[in-house]
Amino acid sequence: MNNKPYIVIMAGGIGSRFWPYSRRKKPKQFLDVLGTGRTLLQMTFDRFREIADEEQFRIITYKKYVHLVKEQLPELTDQQILIEPNRKNTATCIAYATYRIYSKDPDATLIVTPVDHLILQESKFLRTIKKAVVAAQEGERLITLGIKPNRPETGYGYIQYIEGSGKEVLKVKTFTEKPNIKLAKTFLESGEFVWNSGMFVWKASSLVKAFRQYMPDLAEVFEEGSEFFGTEKEPEFVAKAYLQVKNISIDYGIMEKSSEVYVILGDFGWADLGSWNSLRENRERDENQNVVEANALLYNTKNCFIKTDSDKLVVVEGLDNFLVNETDNVLLICALDGDRKFRDFVSNARKKGEDFI
Template sequence: MQKKPYIVIMAGGIGSRFWPYSRNGRPKQFLDILGTGRTLLQMTYDRFIKLSDKYMFYVVTFKEYLNIVQDQLPDVPAEQILTEPLRRNTATCVAYASYRIFQKDPEAKLIVTPADHLIIQEKSFYSTMEIALQAAELDDRLITLGIRPNRPETGYGYIQYISNHGNPVKKVKTFTEKPNIKLAKTFVESGDFVWNSGMFVWKANSIIKAFEKYMPDVAEAFEEGLTHFGKPDEEEFTRKAYSLVKNISIDYGIMEKADEVYTVLGDFGWSDLGSWLSLHETKEKDDLGNVVDANAVLYETKNCYVKVSPEKLVVIEGLENFLVTESENVLLICKLNGEKKFREFVSEAKKKGEDYV
């Protein structure tokens, strides 16, 4: 019987594209975005506990979110909630968890997942993950889950794979980060591109070899940690390590460069819930494409997302493809697909006062 995998949940993001509902002090992964009674982080834990055991979970998060993670995931051992002193993107996050787990179990196999994804068809997801876990048995293989696209989407990265009929494990040919709409249409029409889900499977030893080859500065920083992990000076060590490495994603730092990268194709009702638009796509809509989470009266309004406290009556006339939402002390009205402007929105709001972000 194969050993169960370790589960690494990346939970340190700030969720700025879900502002103003998502705030710096409590980003979207800690919110009940879907109205299920469980936060996105808790739903991720619930999904993966069926594949592993609670003592095999590691959560990597920003230092200020430690108490939130402990409150929301009380079954995860406290020493396995790894806090980042600085935000350094996913490559550093993955390195910290991988070296930490490797120190404990050199034969470990890891599933790395963001904390804020939606997966609707869990049975199909588990079947896909089982194929990925088996594929990762071979040394040096780095496996990513690829999602079959159902539309040209500019908000996701794309993976081009080499077709080998009958084998669900495909050799990766290229990675492309968030293309323009013309290129996205070309990718979807070609049939040999999938969305990059941001979920990975590999042996701890395989990803560490990749760090040593493609990101030697990160490898050097964290190899030293093997003598500090679990010791009183671990926090001091991580501060030093994070100060020495660049802000870079695992895709750009390793996956785009490595030779032994494979993708397992999946179709299990996936969304990265990266924006209000992606959430709008998952929600039940009225006959005109509106998602209404409010006490609202709409006139000549189509394809909008309205989320306002039920204590207020919202009357809207003549809007199309708009987001209307309020949270605490902020009312936001903008284009539903205007996620590229959100950094600017948040930056300007911060100038008005810290309590708006």
């Protein structure tokens, strides 16, 4: 079969930390958040076209977003869009994609990527990814890309690798998924940890073996589906499978447990566009470090993100580190780094009516 890697793009999230700009009907991966003329999904697809043929792509997304995937990537066939009946976190998402590909191509190599990354130096990124693809062919290695941290971020996994365990492919000592702020500060101060970028490279057979060893219940469920993948019975099988498995991340389920995890360090201008604050850091700012995407007058205001979807004049005075966003029928004003509150915002907005989320 084709020896180029399969590209699995995870595009089923709801993007709640970008609310109200990102809504359940059209979450952030289907929006042009960077003003490039391409959505995050399209940018992720474009990024990997140099190293994979069009037919090697698989987009896995929530059932309500299939029409958006088709609109934005019309070059893909229906067989390349994997539909999740409900959300069961990344272990289930990745298992579905892996077992489906493995059933047709047991020699396949997979690159698994989230949809919300910014890569500023794409040529350097692709060189790193190609190294990871080669490295994944040795043994049962599970490769992840590591990024040197510059702040105590609680939204990423952290990797501690063994110094001197390799020139470029480094053996992972510990893998910690989303620590609390105190532990994140300890990791940063130690200088021994890097962020897990959330991008993985492995042979399908290597991950199947890891599922059998560390998540046998999940493995048993998806191994029963080999005869249904690619047939009209696939949706029925997947719906039943998703009811039987736990809601757990690939980090908790596999990466923290496996002795076959390796990391390749990357320096290619990476950012996870997971929140308004992270987006602000990667947009053009004025002399007061404000990002302004609105018809606005600012006075004594700094470190803010002001974005509206209308020509309404916005006058802001005396704010520091605030988000002001008006999208459709919602006006949000809050601390820019308060994204931990967004689940509460969305939950309480739902009580006001489904139109607000």
